Amino acid sequence: MKPKLLIVDDDDALREMLRQALGKDYRIEEAERGEEALRKMEKDEFDLCLLDIILPDADGIELIPELKGISPSTVVIVMTGYPTVERAVDAMKKGAFDFVKKPFGVKEIRFILKRAVEEKKLREAYENLVEFADARFSFSGIIGKSKAMKEIFRLIRTVAPSNATILIEGESGTGKELLAKAIHRNSPRKNGKFVAINCGALPETLLESELFGYKKGAFTGAVSSKKGLFEVADRGTVFLDEIGNTSPSFQMKLLRVLEEGSFYPLGSTEPVKVDVRIISATNTSLEELVEKGVFRQDLYFRLNVVKIVIPPLRERKEDIP
Structure with a gap:
């Protein structure tokens, strides 16, 4: 089954571009506001989330812990047109997997998402192995x-x-x-x-x-x-x-x-x-x-x-x- 991706951005054109570019490889849901993203995350399970920093009702970086609190396994990738080292570090500390600067090309975002999916699979495989080993050989x-x-x-x-x-x-x-x-x-x-x-x-x-x-x-x-x-x-x-x-x-x-x-x-x-x-x-x-x-x-x-x-x-x- 294709990975499920939540795109959180109030830019209609960007969401349309991402939907056209990524629709064949991902099951895509969209949200324009932080509150809408939280509601969708509560109702469904997402493998990935592309999250804009500046939203009409929220600071995207401050939203990361809330999203991860609802779904710890979701891999969050932050998007911004105003990147700084400080903001990037802050996003990583709050649980983001990567930080991408707008405007970005289709090839770049595909590469980042592919890497995120691989990271998620590795983490899940490791957790399953630890759980198996703990259940069988340890406590x-x-x-x-x-x-x-x-x-x-x-x-x-x-x-x-x-x-x-x-x-x-x-x-x-x-x-x-x-x-x-x-x-x-x-x-x-x-x-x-x-x-x-x-x-x-x-x-x-x-x-x-x-x-x-x-x-x-x-x-x-x-x-x-x-x-x-x-x-x-x-x-x-x-x-x-x-x-x-x-x-x-x-x-x-x-x-x-x-x-x-x-x-x-x-x-x-x-x-x-x-x-x-x-x-x-x-x-x-x-x-x-x-x-x-x-x-x-x-x-x-x-x-x-x-x-x-x-x-x-x-x-x-x-x-x-």
């Missing part, structure tokens, strides 16, 4: 062909849309944070912040001040108040790596966040309410730490609503590139 950029990883991807697709807390177990280097990010990106919280912190890399006091924040004067050096990462990530996701290395005091405060959705910044008597999803990770068995009495059992149950165990790479050689 949100995480590659895995083994049966174990495919099962993990299936589980993530199931639990990502929920608010359930998730515990990820796996050796160092198995991609626990990548998995947590994938869960966040595929959840209703994807427009919120994803905040990660390594609990095992920070002393207890610093870990608490980073996560819960503090008020001015709470300790020596606290010259101003600071929001904690839990508050920063409100309506988003907090990833707590190496959760097994935390102290009993910190575990008790984290349990409060999970149970009540609130916490006290250091030096404050006023609780802060937050709505965060907590994903935690460990390279050791939390169950064993609970049995040894170094990890709270009630917190373990709260964190372990859904458990994902990532096998080491040596056990899934199919995933080695």
